[in-house]
Amino acid sequence: MTMTLEIHAGEIPTTELVGHEVRVDGHRIGTLGSEEYTTFAIPGGFHIVELRLGVKSCTPIRVQGRVGQTVHLVVHQEHPGAAGLIAGGWYSLAVR
Numbered sequence: 001m002t003m004t005l006e007i008h009a010g011e012i013p014t015t016e017l018v019g020h021e022v023r024v025d026g027h028r029i030g031t032l033g034s035e036e037y038t039t040f041a042i043p044g045g046f047h048i049v050e051l052r053l054g055v056k057s058c059t060p061i062r063v064q065g066r067v068g069q070t071v072h073l074v075v076h077q078e079h080p081g082a083a084g085l086i087a088g089g090w091y092s093l094a095v096r
Helices: 082-087
Strands: 002-008 021-024 027-031 037-043 045-053 061-065 070-077 091-095
Touching: 002 021, 002 045, 002 061, 021 037, 027 037, 045 091, 061 070, 061 091
Parallel strands: 002 070
Antiparallel strands: 002 037, 021 027, 021 045, 045 061, 070 091
16 A cells, blocks of 8 residues: 655756665665656655765655655755855755
């Protein structure tokens, strides 16, 4: 009995997201590839979702979904441009 977690690259080039781990409730469930949309089947209910690359991770987001439902998330850049280089900018997830 699963729900679908769909992650959309948004305005970020997919080449920048390849290899980022997708973690649900602290467990790695897969990685982002070069596709604009990546989907994962996870159990229905409340979950904490985050992206991770090495030691960097985004702020975890809490999502809820029922069995058979799709929860849509989009990746946003936290600190675009030069400010991101200085601040060590990374990404965040948002429900869309």
